Amino acid sequence: MIRFSDFSRETIFLSRQPYVLIFLMIVLALSIFSVWSGIAETQAQQNTIESLLEKDNVDRAQALEKQSSYGSAAYYSFHLTYFPPSPLAFAAMGQRDIYPWKHRIRMLALEGQIYETDADNPELSFLGRFDFAFLISVLMPLFIILLLHDIRSSEREAGRFDLLIVTARNQHTLWTARALVLSIALMLVLLLPLFVGAAIMQASLSKTVLMALITLAHLLFWGAITITVGKLMAMRGQSSPRIASALLALWLTLAVIVPVVSDTAINKTVKSPNGGDLLLLQRETVNDAWDLPFSDTWDAFLSKHPDWAEHTQMESSFEWKWYYAFQQVGDQKTEDLSNAYRNAIAKKDTAAGVVAFFSPPMMTQRLMTSLADTDITASLGYEQRVRDFHQSLRYFYYPLLFNKSEFNLQVMDDLPRFLP
């Protein structure tokens, strides 16, 4: 059993080691930086959304004022959809810099609009963010390796090994206590900024605790590996650098090689429709409609909306109801390709989830982004909400267009609103 006195002795011993203290201070500084930059970015996103919402309302009101028909009202009024960062997003920015979290759409064919991205600066995305999830998933293993790989071998090399073994009550407790004190100290400097950040962003306690538990689990994994490998290799008389080299090789395999090779394999095996095909097909179908007989558009449209079968007579060669009908038909025709495109993303994500079982750093990253709602699933969920909202716009306008209602600005007060 490890006694309290073992702990206090080791704590005092380690607190007199300047290198250990400096190391821990640096890790604390890094953790603070990761949380600070995460919060700064999250708040910037929140502010952007707020100001966009304001401008969106003004803009739509101005656009609608000038209109005299529901058709042109639908054509000129855009709607802001957005995906606000979750309170925990500051800790794991995840895919938010690649997948859009804001979109302005209108009632035209959605497939022509949804792939527009208002993405972040690509050069910064390429460099990657230094968020808490990155600190824990990629860097923490390196810190543990540096701290724990030589607790035995360093004493041996410093010539204190035998002395320590003789004086210690039980040599097992000696190393365990030292490793525990180091791990707990590392854990504290890593997690303190997270908790402060979570308090500032008012994240839910349970999710924050889960985030801390993921950190703990990842720490335990690397701690256990480092100590075991360290013990085995030290018993064989291997030097500290050799032990660390072996551990680094393991880190390299788990954090770099496994994800990168799997990514290549996943991209080869999961077939995804080409974005270019999707683009061209969508444009052709929407534009061809102008030259096709009206009945072609109506037949395709009515297959999904039979309710309007009685309202398809045309009084002029251009009518808004027909215009929006062929926009919808455009979406219908690209539906398969578009679904396949999204399914491929989801499939790749699932496959990556399987790969993560072989790569604890990836697992940590995925769990954290999933807690923070910044993973691919969350982004696809947002896209689905945009699609649903677009659908609700159609359901709002179709009765007005097909029943030839007189334009009334007040009706526009009932326009569907996007709720994140």
Added chain:
Amino acid sequence: MNATKQIMLDEWRYWQRTKLATTVIFIGVVLTLASVVVNTIEVRQAADERKHFQQVSESRFLEQPDRHPHRMVHYGHYVFRAPSPLSMIEPGVDAYTGTSIFLEGHRQNSATFADQRQSSGLTRFSSLSPAFLMQVLVPLLMILVGYACITREKEAGTLNIMLTQGVKKREVLTGKFLALVGSGLLVLLPLALASIWASVTGESIIVTTGFVVGYFLYILIWGAIVLWVSTFSSRKNTSFASLICLWIALCILIPRISSSTAASIVPSPGKLEADFAVLEELRKLGDGHNASDPAFNQLKANLLAKHNVNDIADLPVNFRGVVAEYSEEKLTKVLNQFAEIRMQEEVSQAEIARHFGWLSPTVSIRTFSMMMAGTNLETHHRFLREAEALRYEFIQSLNHVHQHKLDYHTDINRYRDDVVARVDAGNWNILSSFSFEPQPGMARLHQSLLYSLQLLFWCIVTLLLIKRASRRMEQ
């Protein structure tokens, strides 16, 4: 000189005996080779694919039947960006930017379909690109191979023996340095071969040479860092731990911190914010679809006066086409103004991140390598600008057709059943073909000047450090 060579060869023999070093180097070479092969194939495929799409897009445009010219304005056109030859080594921002843009009237769309949006999300930290391996992994390999190159001799006492036997300190250090650099060069070899291949497939030779020289400098820098730490440390353990800490800081931490700092210091409002400002401006300009918009009264008056007629129906040109051309011109000015602001913001963000190159050679080589390979942010912006130029050109040509080839009377009655408001499909060949060419070699060399200076700065700093450490070694 002979002593230097002897020391270098001894170091290599030592590596061979211990196996660790040879294993590490072997793994490094195999990884780079594999990534070069995989990436070369992928870039080739992407290049062919995009070329194909570009051709399809162009021929579709030309094949369109007779129709109203403004319909073609909305039919629009797609352009695809061809990857630069060196992107097989340094993919840079390419995976994060879209590679195709839809060009249509009255709008500037963003580039769509970035590869990263179609990926498993596993490659956010690392990627299989040869550039990543060279920038991040090769330093680690060199550390594992060489951390003890001097400390080992110190601990065993052989360093003193060598020095007393009359071997000069400079010779020892140079020998060890060359041995270390040699290991890095082995890993550089596949990359150099790929660069030669890029030259064969059309990349400028100045660029590929500069590119390889840049990576060579980077290997020199890391060789010097490893040697420096090994020289000033008294024990193997300290030299190892210090080098790993340095590696974490320089290769992993600072690049990430640079981007987080840039994002926090210069938050970019994004395209949507600009869209609102554009829309606001546009409302003042008037809607080009509506020739009776009061915003065009002045235009109308001027035109009537110019042709000395009283009614727009009597004008020799189609007034609706005139309005379309006029409003597209005004609108494009506004759009470009905002697009330029946004690109400027992105560049200044990126530049903050790039200045971290003075703190980490990894940031310097990364920027240098993107600049040389033509996979940098500015190249993406150039693509956006060229696409916009093409957009403006063909839209205005169509508006010109609208003005001169379509009668005003027919045009205003276009929705009546007995009227056919169309122009001949032969008019669609106003579209010029698009191909995105890499910038000339000299221009890219010029752009990467600052970052080659950063690399040289690192060479000098590390050499000075070694000099200082070697002076201390004497005492």
